Amino acid sequence: MKNLKIGDKLTRIPLIQGGMGVGISLGRLAGSVAKEGGIGIISTAQIGYREADFDADPEKANLRAIDSEMKKARAISPDGIIGYNVMTALKEHAAHVKAAVKAGADIIISGAGLPTDLPALTEGSRTKIAPIVSTDKSANVILKYWDRKYKRTADLVVIEGPEAGGHLGFKKEEISEYTPETYGEEIRRIIQTVKKYGEKYGVEIPVVVAGGIYDSSDVKRVLDLGADGVQVATRFVTTEECDADIKYKEAYINASQEDIRIVKSPVGMPGRAILNPLMKRVADGVKIPHTPCHRCLAKCSPADIPYCITDGLINAVKGNVEEGLLFCGAKAWKAQKIDTVREAVQELFA
Template sequence: MKTAPLIMGNIKAELPVIQGGMGVGISLGGLAAAVAKEGGVGIISAAQIGFREADFDRNTLEANLRAMKKEYVKARRIAPEGVIGFNIMVAMRHYDAYVRAAIEAGADLIISGAGLPTELPRIAGDAEIKLAPIVSTDKSAQVILKYWDRKYARVPDLLVIEGPQAGGHLGFTKEQLEMYDSEAYDAEILKILDTVKKYEHKYGRKIPVAVAGGIETAAQAAHAFSLGADAVQVASRFVTTEECDADIRYKEAYLKAEREDVVIVKSPVGMPGRAIKNAFMERVMSGEQIPHSPCHGCLHKCRPDEIPYCITDALVHAAKGEVEDALLFCGANAYKADRIETVKEVIDSLLPEKV
């Protein structure tokens, strides 16, 4: 099956592959540019993106906004004609500032989850940037589509459906994660697509949909397209690439992981997430309180004096390759990685009939 380009209004990616945003520091300008240069959609994660800036500990917001610009400029220099955007979590403090920084940088789109981005159209205003909310259930899709329709008289330029096999923070309760096998979640995807069709009919325009979560083979990608998806969003497969911005030791943690090492963990702010079990996670799971740095103001719901560990500290350790002191977020199939590839090899393996 030959795939079609991903078209979002006046923006077109030749290949319907979106590289998922991975923070802290896993998908920066290098990885996003490599994916965009191959014809896919490259995504830079804005989450604590300024962790390498000299003033990150003192002026976290300013460091992050400065780094957003730097990483976007880097990516655009490498892939001048490619489609490049940002992943910005609703749960982040100063969400408005990050959205505006993405717009000012000149990004093509914003993908936004970790909460429903109800106010994203208000913040973006009349900017030409494309807006793509992430949903995980038909209920959340109905909420965001109805809200944007009623309050802003608009629909998303892209909708990302992120399933229970995804990595990092998940948009499901622990009970939902146990309930959704692949067949049950296929039914949920079809419900979401039916909801989308109602708004396509109302607005007389196509709303492209990307399916994400655990996609790591051509067969899985083809299955998503057979359900009616216009694109697939893939993250973990891109971690073990030469172009990924993470330290080689982070990539090697994926290569060394076994199936039983991929577990559901509870983040400091109460959200379930998927990660690789390591010495750090065993300490956390045993109930140990991990000392942390002064608060970097990353997430709205975080209470520094109550958390068992700091998620910024843990994810920065991961990006720097300090893997035994790190939270190693990953997708459900991350353990299947067995070698370092190039971005081109990954895309070719996902879309073998793209040419």
């Protein structure tokens, strides 16, 4: 197995811990993964939800928490590789990227749209940048754009497949059409595209695969396809170090394979989540009352949404799993117990 090189730092295992919001991937989880030799990722999505002024001024609360959560992670792993996941779809995407750079991010990973402005927002810093892509087409679009506009390329590329959790980079009908074999071919095509840009700039761009990576057999499968590493999210939810409430973790343990469904987010994007009372009411067409706008997603219209994604995700992370949005990967049903980050890493790289 290769180690992943991020700037002047090298992982001990080819692992990135996926960024999960709201509040699932914060400083404790990211620092713990970095301590074990992987790359720990903090999600900036409504990261300041626990701040006293979050309801009144979510922008300031989030920016403050971006800094404080990095400090928590660094306290756990002073020399580890720690970065942020900053969704392109966020209203305050640019401000979050700048705050992440200021906080000392080793890397920023960005998806939920194409992060066209990421090179400009990080210019002059030591922070490395990585787009999330799901198809060879999207990989070509973003790498060609960065090449032409900024005369640079990615430092790393994350391929997020159809078995991932949360918002997905596919149309709903595409998700069921892909098989492990056909998506394996898509992964190979993306790797070749990335290699082409790496050769142009005289660098090696690591390619990391995410979505449906739960155990060592999944790791082996994508490494055999030619990937340099894996990004794993769902597997780390049921660890002691995960920043979510214990009831959130137990929801994964109690879920069956049939409970995991493709749902529509309030902004129309497909996502994967555990079917619970909230999702059942939404599926029945019930409009859920929500709090005043917390300025999360750029394309959200508060007057028109069936429910508030911020309310749903905050309810979930705080343990209100009946009224919460429980995003998860396709293999969340495999969770059987609460263990530690170290045990999860050992299982992944047995």
